[in-house]
Amino acid sequence: MALLEARGMVRTYGSVVALDGADFDIEAGQVTALIGDNGAGKSTMVKILSGTEQFEEGEVTLEGQRVVFNNPAAARSHGIETVFQDLALCPHLDPVENLYLNREIKRSGVLGLLGFMDRKAMRDRSVEVFTDLGATVRKLNEPVGTMSGGQKQSVAVARSAAWASKIIFFDEPTAALGVVQTANVLDLIRRVRDKGIGVVLISHSMPEVLEVADTIQVLRRGRRVATINSADSTVEELVGVMTGKLDEEVA
């Protein structure tokens, strides 16, 4: 049984059918790539599974239990985090403050009730998380906005990794990065996976998908059309399945 199973997902936006009975599976300790052409329904699927959008028909089970995420907080409470394409960091806050955004550790006792934070505990734990991931965050007291793209990415990934116990969605994490930074992010993704977390990677870069993913699931026109083992696949095959060319050839 997969860690998370989505069955027969339907979601429409007016007359546009974004998901038309799509299935999706996420395995623990594996990188599952979700690919598809523009408009295939990748983003909608991720938004539904991370709680930002609702589905109209279908069923989602997490570890065998039926779940419905009415909002992102509900998904997070089940150990599901998302690394957003725009990273969703506060540029004026430092890495520690970003890591703990809205989940700050309060001081014990009366001071905690008054809203005082235990900054030392937050910092110590952040160092632990960054070290654990081998993330290249050098300055913990500088605003994130002054850091390089790669470091920002590290902070965003570390934040999700710190809080996710089951699943992390990566929404095109390398779209804005250079070659070396991309390699770093893929490393981070592998380390997160090795912690036993189910990683979902949405990407347009087929070589990248083949490099890091264990299985690849392909969406086309709102349905899952293939589940491919990445070890024995090629860029040509993926593109063929995505665009539907392969079907035509088989037919």
Next chain:
Amino acid sequence: MSNPTKTSSRDVQDMIESEQISIIQRISRVQALQIVIVLLTIVVIFSVMAPDAFLTVFNLRAILMNTSILVVLGIGVTFVIITAGIDLSIGSVLVFSSVISAMVMGNLGATGWVTALIGLGVALLSGAAWGFLNGFLVAKAQVPALIVTLGTMGAALGLARVITGGIDLYEIPEVMVDVIGFGNLFGEVPNLVVLAAFACLIGGIVLHLTRFGLTTYAVGSNPEACRRVGVKMDRHLIAVYMISGTTAGLAGWMSIAYFQQTSIGGQSLTPLLVIAGVVIGGTSLFGGIGSIFGSVIGLLIPVVLQSGFIIIGVESYWQDVVIGVFLIAAVYVDSRRRQKAARGSGRKPKRFQIGGVQGKSSKKEGIK
């Protein structure tokens, strides 16, 4: 780091620097430090030009007293501007709160502390109520803060005029005037100043040390990120505008103690003065940056200038001109800083220039 040999020396250097400079950096990052230097320069100039009149206990007390009410207003405005909002209604809310407070105290008839404290409670509550209305309209109805508070600016003052028929109220408890308005702590420090300082202390602690304060910065820094991590944005914005309303209420109560009357017609320029002071003090109109300390310094500058100009015999209207220049300069510095940050990599460009390897470094940044 996939290229350790090339970057390790820089890493080590960075880490060492980050340890050594961190405190100084953190302070100097606050625009307030620059503005402290400006304030000190102004003080020194006036002190040299008029040594007998400017740097006297009497004059300094006058300056601090004239700043007290503005500073209390500035606390709330600092919170609001850090969320990238604005509150134009503070002057009118001050008037409205002082009118309601004065009416309640007048009706109670007594002139003792109980009456005064009830008056304080009424002023704070009426301020908070206006703040709630502002916050609700900004957060829930999604009307831009500029328009909401422009509207309540007119409405609060209009209602105050309707209630009083436009005539100021003079029936203020004596203890308020004697102790709050003109009393001194240790015989030298005006109680009005003590009260303002206390309010600043509370405001500073909440803003800089608590979770609420950090969230205030976060909301101004990237509202979308806050929404995604589940910050209750609406609630927070309403709370922030309520702080601004409440400090305006407190300022209203202080003003009737100081002027011994309400000042219905006298606050139309107040919001602009306070916003200018807060912005000069380094709080960014774009949100995410600011400090109570900076606002205090920024609000002191106009008062010090005015005092100084009067003493050295320059027409005090020059104060408005100088403040105008300061305001534009402050926002210019802020927007330059933002542009720099937006250009990415944010390593202080100066360091590259000093080393003469700007091109090389930015290239490395690119391929890292």
